[in-house]
Amino acid sequence: MARQFCVILILLAWSSCLAAAERPNILFAVSDDQSFPHASAYGYAAISTPGFDRVAKSGVLFNNAFTPAPGCSPMRAAFLTGRHIWQIEHAGTHASSFPRKYEVYQDRLEAAGYFIGHTGKGWSPGNFKVSGWTRNPAGPAFSSKTLKAPEGIRNTDYAANFADFLKQRPEGKPFSFWFGGSEPHRSFKKGIGIENGLDPKKVVVPSFLPDTPEIRSDLLDYCFEIQWFDQHLVRMLDQLEEIGELDNTIVIVTSDNGMAFPRAKANVYEYGIHMPLAVSWPKSVPGGRTVDDVVNLIDVTATIYEATSVEPPSATPIAGRSLVNVLTSKQDRLVDVTRDATYSGRERHSSSRFNSLGYPQRCIRTQQYLYIHNFRPERWPAGTPQKFDSVRFAEGGDFVGKLGPMHGGYHDIDACPTLTFLIENRDDPILGPFLNLSVDRRPAEELFDIQKDPGCLKDLAADPKFADVRTKLRSRLLSYLKQTNDPRVVDADAGDIFETYPRYSGLRWFPTPDWATGNPGRVPGQPWLEQKRPKAK
Numbered sequence: 237m238a239r240q241f242c243v244i245l246i247l248l249a250w251s252s253c254l255a256a257a258e259r260p261n262i263l264f265a266v267s268d269d270q271s272f273p274h275a276s277a278y279g280y281a282a283i284s285t286p287g288f289d290r291v292a293k294s295g296v297l298f299n300n301a302f303t304p305a306p307g308c309s310p311m312r313a314a315f316l317t318g319r320h321i322w323q324i325e326h327a328g329t330h331a332s333s334f335p336r337k338y339e340v341y342q343d344r345l346e347a348a349g350y351f352i353g354h355t356g357k358g359w360s361p362g363n364f365k366v367s368g369w370t371r372n373p374a375g376p377a378f379s380s381k382t383l384k385a386p387e388g389i390r391n392t393d394y395a396a397n398f399a400d401f402l403k404q405r406p407e408g409k410p411f412s413f414w415f416g417g418s419e420p421h422r423s424f425k426k427g428i429g430i431e432n433g434l435d436p437k438k439v440v441v442p443s444f445l446p447d448t449p450e451i452r453s454d455l456l457d458y459c460f461e462i463q464w465f466d467q468h469l470v471r472m473l474d475q476l477e478e479i480g481e482l483d484n485t486i487v488i489v490t491s492d493n494g495m496a497f498p499r500a501k502a503n504v505y506e507y508g509i510h511m512p513l514a515v516s517w518p519k520s521v522p523g524g525r526t527v528d529d530v531v532n533l534i535d536v537t538a539t540i541y542e543a544t545s546v547e548p549p550s551a552t553p554i555a556g557r558s559l560v561n562v563l564t565s566k567q568d569r570l571v572d573v574t575r576d577a578t579y580s581g582r583e584r585h586s587s588s589r590f591n592s593l594g595y596p597q598r599c600i601r602t603q604q605y606l607y608i609h610n611f612r613p614e615r616w617p618a619g620t621p622q623k624f625d626s627v628r629f630a631e632g633g634d635f636v637g638k639l640g641p642m643h644g645g646y647h648d649i650d651a652c653p654t655l656t657f658l659i660e661n662r663d664d665p666i667l668g669p670f671l672n673l674s675v676d677r678r679p680a681e682e683l684f685d686i687q688k689d690p691g692c693l694k695d696l697a698a699d700p701k702f703a704d705v706r707t708k709l710r711s712r713l714l715s716y717l718k719q720t721n722d723p724r725v726v727d728a729d730a731g732d733i734f735e736t737y738p739r740y741s742g743l744r745w746f747p748t749p750d751w752a753t754g755n756p757g758r759v760p761g762q763p764w765l766e767q768k769r770p771k772a773k
Contacts, residue, residue: 258484259349259350259410259544259545260410260484260485260486260517260519260520260543260544261410261411261412261413261476261481261484261485261486262345262350262411262412262413262485262486262488262540262544263413263415263472263476263485263486263487263488264412264413264414264415264488265415265417265465265469265472265487265488265489265490266312266315266414266415266416266417266489266490266491266492267417267419267420267462267465267490267491267492268308268357268416268417268418268419268420268421268491268492269308269420269421269422269491269492269493269494269495269496269501269650270420270462270465270491270494270495270511270512271491271494271495271500271507271508271510271511271512272299272301272510272511272512273512274458274459274462274495274512275288275289275292275462275466275512275514276288276289277289277292277293277297277514278297278299278512280440281438282434282435282436282438282439282440282455282456282459283434283459283462283463284463284466285462285463285466286466286470287466287467287468287469287470287472287473287489288466288469288489288512288514289514290470290473291469291473291487291489291514291515291516292514292516293523293524294516294518294523294524295487295514295515295516295517295518295521295523295525295563296514296515296516296521296523296525296526296527296562296563297513297514297525297526297527298513298514298515298526298527298529298531299526299527299528300510300527300528300529300530300531300603301490301510301511301512301513301531301532301533302509302510302511302530302531302532302533302578302580302601303491303492303493303494303509303511303532303533303580304320304321304532304533304534304579304580304581305321305328305493305580305581305582306493306494306501306502306503306504306508306509306580306582307330307492307493307501307502307582307585308330308357308360308361308421308492308493309327309329309330309331309332309359309360309361309362310324310327310328310329310330310582310583311492311493311533312358312359312360312374312416312492313327313328313334313338313359313373314327314328314533314534315492315533315534315536315537316340316341316342316359316373316374316537317338317339317340317341317537317549317552317554318341318534318537318538318541318548318554318555318556319338319534319552319554319555320534320555320579320581320720320722321581321582321583322581322583322598322717322720322721322722322723322724323552323555323720323721323722324338325338325733325737326367326737326738327362328583328734329583329584329594329734329737329739330361330362330583330584330585330586330739330741331361331362331584331739331740331741332362332363332584332737332738332739332740333362333363333364333366333367333737333738333740334359334362334364334367334369334373335367336367336368336369337551337552338549338552339549339551339552340373340374341412341537341540341541341546341548342354342373342374342375342412342414343373344541344546344547344548344549345412345540345544345546346375346412348544348546349409349410350409350410350411350412350544350546351404351405351406351409351410351411351412352375352376352411352412352413352414353375353376353377353378353401353411353413353414354372354374354375354376354377354378354413354414354415354416355377355378355379355392355394355397355398355401355413355414355415355416356379356390356392356394356397356415356416356417356418357416357417357418358372358373358374358375358377358414358416359372359373359374360372361740361741362740362741363740366740374414374416375412375413375414378397378398378400378401379392379397380397380400381393381396381397381400383396385464386425386428386464387425387428388423388424388425388428388461389418389419389425389461389464390417390418390419392418393468394415394417394468394472395468395471395472395475398413398415398471398472398475399475401413402475402479410544412540412544415468415469415472417464417465417468419461419462419464419465420458420459420461420462420464420465420495420496421461421496421650422496422650422651422652423650423651423652424454424457424458424460424461424652425457426453426454426457426653427453427457428457428460428461429453429455429456429457429458429459429460430453430456432460434456434459434460435456436449436452436453436456439452439455439456439459441455442497442500442507442690442691443689443690443691443693444498444499444505444507444670444673444674444691444692444693445497445498445499445654445670446657446658446666446667446670448657448667450653450654450657451654451657453653454497454652454653454654455497458495458496458497469489473487482518483518483519484517484518484519485517486515486516486517486539486540486543487514487515487516487517488513488514488515488536489512489513489514489515490511490512490513490514490533490536491511491512493508493509493511494507494508494509494510494511495507496649496650496652497649497652497654498618498646498649498654498655498658498670498671498673498674498675499673499674499692501649501650502582502585502586502618502648502649503582503597503617504580504581504582504597504598504599504606504608505606505608505684505692506606506684506686506690506691506692507690507691507692509580509599509601510601511533513531513533513536515536515539515559515563517543517563520543520563520564521563521564522564522565522566525566525567525568526568526569527562527568527569527570527571528569528570528603529562529570529571529572529575530575530576530577530578530601530602530603531559531562531575531578532556532578532579532580534554534555534556535556535557535558535559536556536559537554537556538554538556538557538558538559539556539558539559539560539563541554541558542558542560543558543560555720557575562575576602576603577600577601577602577712578600578601579598579599579600579601579713579716579717580598580599580601581596581597581598581599581722582594582595582596582597583595583596583734583735584734584735584739585648586619586647586648587647587739587741587742588616588618588619588620588645588646588647588648589615589616589619589620590620591735592735592739593612593615593735594612594734594735595610595612595615595616595617595648596610596611596612596724596731596734597609597610597611598611598713598717598722598724599713600709600712600713600716601686602709603687604685604686604687605683605684605685605686605705605709606682606683606684606686606692607681607682607683607697607705607706607709607710607713608681608682608683609680609681609710609713609714610678610679610680610681610682611680611724611731613677613678613679613680614677615677616646616675616677617648617675617676617677617678618646618647618648618649618674618675619645619646619647619648619649619675620645621645621646621675646674646675649674649675658670658671658674659671673693679695679697679698681697681706681710682695682697683695683696683697683702683705683706683709684696
């Protein structure tokens with residue numbers, strides 16, 4: 237009897253080991269600031285992305301994937317936790333901390349027997365140590381291998397670090413690896429795209445930017461950096477194929493938020509939230525399919541949990557819906573008719589206003605429409621303009637003189653040749669309005685027909701013909717935000733909690749006049765163009 241019992245235990249242990257060995261690996265590849273449709277699998281002729289295309293061909297190419305936030309730090313926290321940015325407190329804002337109570341999928345996979353790690357950019361920017369983390373929430377770092385990189389590009393040899401990770405993996409363990417490229421984040425080497433043979437004639441300039449040689453060249457530099465990221469992905473796929481593990485690896489390729497151009501990144505417009513996404517798992521997912529279902533990247537987090545048979549957190553439940561049913565289907569285009577809308581939002585991005593105030597937004601995106609709610613329309617969406625003579629201060633804060641006329645301060649837009657071009661041409665009757673599109677104040681509600689207007693230029697929110705659409709989408713958005721306990725709608729005053737979280741990156745000081753003395757100086761409170769002149773005492 238004892239012998240039979242021992243045999244049963246051995247068989248159970250063997251069965252358990254076999255099941256563990258058959259669990260899929262995870263390779264999550266996330267670029268930094270890349271919009272849909274900038275990959276050759278989508279037919280964008282100015283770029284070549286054989287790695288992304290390979291994943292799309294062997295798996296599923298998503299046409300309607302959206303980020304939970306149009307900024308890197310909050311998006312990465314949302315993806316790691318599977319929760320919306322308004323559900324993760326400090327981690328939902330840019331360059332803040334990451335409360336330890338929000339469990340991440342990498343830790344839970346590790347606890348379930350997975351070997352985990354990351355290379356390049358994990359959760360960043362922000363301070364995870366202040367919250368009690370002993371390592372980046374994306375997992376242990378594998379970033380020691382470097383190579384000679386072109387100007388403006390990170391010298392981390394991502395693929396070589398992935399090879400190191402695979403060598404260190406204990407035998408028989410499935411893995412989950414995070415490949416976080418720093419490309420195509422600004423800055424780019426100016427002209428690097430044309431230098432490397434990319435064709436400016438093949439560029440499709442978004443409708444919210446002027447079609448000029450300067451803009452086309454900047455877009456090509458962006459394309460070159462996407463290709464750099466993709467080259468490392470190609471090498472990683474080859475490594476997996478060489479060791480015979482590509483078939484049982486779920487490869488996910490996407491980006492964190494939209495391209496670092498005016499009116500894209502840090503905005504919930506289409507080019508800020510619409511992401512490239514390709515997912516392959518040759519062993520279980522029929523390949524060569526294109527899907528139009530509206531999905532969110534936190535749905536991918538839920539997919540990882542289901543596919544690996546790892547239980548998601550119970551204390552802080554995930555908000556995403558697994559895509560396993562979509563991936564394993566043999567259908568093209570619309571697979572799950574219930575996936576007809578998704579949600580995104582932003583709070584603080586860069587340090588663009590006094591006291592690091594943000595520009596809170598929430599949106600709902602359906603197959604046809606994008607409805608946006610701006611909670612603080614009195615603020616400047618791209619950061620406070622500085623349209624008058626700037627002033628200069630010594631280290632201690634004393635006024636030391638004027639710098640002369642300037643026009644800037646739009647720090648929610650990454651510094652770039654395109655922004656400089658728009659500022660320099662702000663008085664041009666044709667080019668000037670393009671700057672206004674990116675920096676002028678916006679109404680509390682915006683509505684766009686994305687099928688006709690992907691550049692989000694024609695706001696339909698005040699058009700009586702679309703009153704019913706606006707009302708229905710507003711109701712659906714606010715209902716979902718209440719359901720998911722968004723402080724911005726649960727309690728109007730509670731929403732300002734996002735503006736109180738400490739941030740762990742440099743703060744900009746905005747020089748403003750001292751109303752009392754008439755002399756330039758720093759004035760606490762709201763920025764120059766957002767504060768009211770105090771009444772005389």
